[in-house]
Amino acid sequence: MTRLLTEVHLIDGRMYGLFQSQDSLNKYGTSRYDALFKRYHTDSAQFTKSFKYYARQPVELQKMYDQILINLKQKNDSLVKVQHKADSLNRIKQQNKPNIE
Template sequence: MSHLFARSLFLGSLYYLQCSLIRKFVFKTPLNYRMQKYITLFFSVLLFAACKQASAPPADVVAEPQMVNLLTELHLTDGELYTVTPVADTLYKYGREKYIAVFKKHHISEKQFDDSYKYYTQDPEKIQGIYEKVDKVLKAKLDSITKAGKKPGATQQKPQINAVPQE
């Protein structure tokens, strides 16, 4: 109950502040009372339209852990496409197939991914948490690759062959 009271008190004070600011800055020249009412009503509707309640997640939203895995693989696919095949027409031709393969691997459709991504981006805290987890996973993969490269014998160099014999 106190939450509703605090919210209504906050919105009421915002309304009062809005009306006083409108009178001070917008109505520098005196307008008739009816015009003041319409402009105040317009800004009030605009204010209340901006105060949107959090909506319930759609039925086909991908769960957060699966979304982290999916985004990780999508970013790895992005990296692969932009480092291996830099030609634009090749990117379009083969890139779409790779993305579809990632979606099939996770058993979701492109539309379901788009809807889920739109849902998560509506809440900045959720999408930031998801991307922090994606960043951790990508850094862990990079660290494991770096550690594997530092092991002795992991990357053996071929002996140098001199083309010109030394005397």
């Protein structure tokens, strides 16, 4: 459930910046969540049932979200590292570019 929730929050984050209308959220969001649930061999009804269960277990839910935050931070750190490498390569390319003036 922790990995699934991590992925759910990643989808939420991606859609937050992309879509502003409710129609767009329904149209594009549903397919993303359905694909995620399929990958985890579940569906939205089972996910909701599981989430409600954990919502009644606050200590367990807190432990899960502590791990989810770690997972998200690791993914973010990895992306920052990749972006830093790309930026470094672009600077090197710019420095090696012949100056035609």
